[in-house]
Every structure is written in C-alpha cells, then in structure tokens.
Amino acid sequence: MSATRVCALSELEQDTARRVEVDGVPMAVVLDGNGEVHAIGDTCTHGDISLSEGFVEGDTLECWAHGSAFSLSTGRPLNLPAYEPVPVYAVTIDGDDVLIDPAVRKEVN
Template identity: 85%
Template sequence: MSAQRACGLSELEQDTPLRVELDGVPMAVVLDSAGEVHAIGDTCTHGEISLSEGFVEGDTLECWAHGSAFSLRTGIPQNLPAYEPVPVYVVDIDGDDVLIDPTVTKEV
C-alpha cells in the first residue's frame, strides 16, 4: 500500500492532536512546537482511550484519562500506567498534504 492523504498541513494546530482514520486505522496526527508532524496510534494501550483527546507536552502525547504520556517519536510510554507502546507511522509532507501509509510503522 502507499501513503494516503490524512489531512492538510493547514488543518493542524500546533500541539493539538487531530484524529484521522486511514483504512480503519485510527491515528493521532500532531504538529509539534518545532514544526514537525507526527502520527501515532490513537488508542491508549492502557485503557482503550482516544489519545487525540489528550494533551501534547513537548514531544509526548498524554492520555487524558489516566495520564500515560507516549513519545511522539517512538510511541513508547514515558510513565505508568501504560507499559505497551503505540505504533508510530511514517509521515511525508507534499505541499499542504500530510501523507501517511497506515501499513508502515517506524522501527524503534
């Protein structure tokens, strides 16, 4: 499969997660304060909560329900109660298009 348009770069607000779904795969897309775009799995591995409803702090996305923060770069939880990582997807930017292949995750 190849990368698909997830959203427009202009649709992203800095440090505000946007939930997208590509081929049934829910993701949280984040434009961080350094201007980098990240895409991670949208479901918290601790409590099946949508991470896109959480809070961006630095290079982490924190689950609003129980406070686990996941690295936007690796998907690894930075604190308990979550201990399983979420997938991190490769993001390409083409003009205003944010492109993501939901079948390709980054190796950590």
C-alpha cells in the first residue's frame, strides 16, 4: 500500500479530532496544540465508540462515552475503563496534504 491523502492540513482545526477512513480503516486525525498531526485508530477499545467524536486535550483524545483518554503519541489508554491501546499510524505532511498509510504503524517505545 501507499500513503493516501486524507485531508488538507489547512482543513484541520487545532485540538479537534477529525474522522477519516483509509482502505476501510477508520482513524482519528488530530492537529495538536504544538502543530503536530497525529493519526490513531478511531474506535475506542473499551466500546465500539468513535474517538473522533471525543475531546482533545494536550496529547490525549478522550472517548466521549466512557471517559478513557488515549495518548495521541502512543495509543495507550491513560485511564480506565479502556486497557488496550489503539493503533497509531505514521503521518506524512507533503505541502498542505496530510497523508497516511494504514499499513504503516508508527514505532512506539
């Protein structure tokens, strides 16, 4: 697979999640307060809830339904009830284009 354009960088609102789908893979794309773009799996691991409808604060995206917050950098849940991480995808910025390849997961330490 190759990276797919999901949106323009200029279309992203700071500290707001946007749902995109690439090759059937739902993702939440976030432009954080530091200007970094993140892409994580859009489905909360606690319930079948879209994370892109949640709340962004700093480096976290919080599920609106049950309150689990996930790190935008690692995908790890930071509190219960979720205990499984969501995938984190590598993002490439090419000019004003935001590109994501769902087959390439970001290396997380």
